[in-house]
Amino acid sequence: MIRPLFRRGGAALAAGTLLLLSACGTTETPTASTTSTTSKEQTSAAAGPVEVIDGRGKTVRLDAPAKRVVALEWGEAEMLVTLGVMPVGVADTKGYATWVTAEKLDPSVKDVGTRQEPSVDSIVQLNPDLVVMEAERGSPLLAQIEKYVPVLVAKASDASDNLERMRGDFTMIAETVGKRDTADQVLKDFDAAIQQGKQKLGAAGAAGGAFVMADGWQEGNAISIRPFGQGALVSQVAIAAGLKNAWTGKVDKVWGLGQTDVEGLTAIKGEDVRFLYNASDGSDVFAQGLEENSIWTSLPFVEAGQVHKLTNGIWTFGGPKSCEQYLDELVRVFTA
Incomplete structure (x- = not known):
């Protein structure tokens, strides 16, 4: 890998x-x-x-x-x-x-x-x-x-x-x-931060909430999407805090990452799913490349307004402190 x-x-x-x-x-x-x-x-x-x-x-x-x-x-x-x-x-x-x-x-x-x-x-x-x-x-x-x-x-x-x-x-x-x-x-x-995050999510009625985390990029007219599966680091942070990963597609065995396109996202069901993505460098294909894509705009989580860009600078392959940042972001998204 x-x-x-x-x-x-x-x-x-x-x-x-x-x-x-x-x-x-x-x-x-x-x-x-x-x-x-x-x-x-x-x-x-x-x-x-x-x-x-x-x-x-x-x-x-x-x-x-x-x-x-x-x-x-x-x-x-x-x-x-x-x-x-x-x-x-x-x-x-x-x-x-x-x-x-x-x-x-x-x-x-x-x-x-x-x-x-x-x-x-x-x-x-x-x-x-x-x-x-x-x-x-x-x-x-x-x-x-x-x-x-x-x-x-x-x-x-x-x-x-x-x-x-x-x-x-x-x-x-x-x-x-x-x-x-x-x-x-x-x-x-x-470990204490994970437990505190889990308690905050539970108190807000968000325990067991479903999420999808992904990256996206565009080359020419083609937009590719990389979902973070069950075994990805930030996915495991979310699961430890009591949330559920709604992406069930194929992923690799080392990073827990998959590959799909906009059509592939139709496999994600339920308007209660929160879709999170990272675009720290300003290349935001979800806000700027898919805003007029009929498949994207018809997805339940898009129609429900549950698409959330991470705060810039949260590294999804980092150490304990980046993971704590991501945990804070999950609490923000699910308790808003």
Whole structure:
């Protein structure tokens, strides 16, 4: 499975391929009370050698927790900032600023090229202790970078249990930067946020409410739609909060993502369904490309006025803080 990428910030699928894709409220930086450690044992553990097994099953060893880290995907970059470690380099910092607002990058963070083709030279020049990338990068790029610096490969997605996968990636990264205590607190807060969201939805009579989450993009006159199925990360956030995914079409086994067109959306029944979509870069095919499409305008959720654009900058492939943003959005939509 190739990492989902975006054309003009919108989702892009490889031509003619159904499942291989061409490749989540505001939050606050953890306070000192949640990030600091006080015991001698904790301090020693955070300063000593590090050894973890990464997403490809390889043991990654560091003499000490990494301080200078380069992230080649936005989800892992977000996780690092949540942990209190500002990356020294990130692939496509401009794109990150458009699509990810849960955690902001400092102006000092260097752009190391595109997510598709990061620059090895730019990465090495930053003299990092560690490079974090995602599981599908089994290309020559991985071997090239490992000639100069240790590489930690995150699993990135697993549609069989994406919430647990996200927690695992976050904890693994925390171990490599000596921030396991911070990670434990963040995940504890995340679990509490899920329960609070579930309570708010229940109090509003929205428990069990149906949703569909999708991306859309246009190429020429053709509009393609990518629904997020049961196993997609943000879908699992919604399900954990007590909602029901109304998209039952075929999806891939890694990302939980499908492919359809406007006609395919007729399979979604019921005017109580909320249809959510992401268009952070301004390319809004649902508002600007389908407004005169008779099939689209006749869909029950469209007729009922239940089409909701996400607040810009909620990354649907992110870490705990992006997931909390998405949860806040669900509460907003279902309790309005």
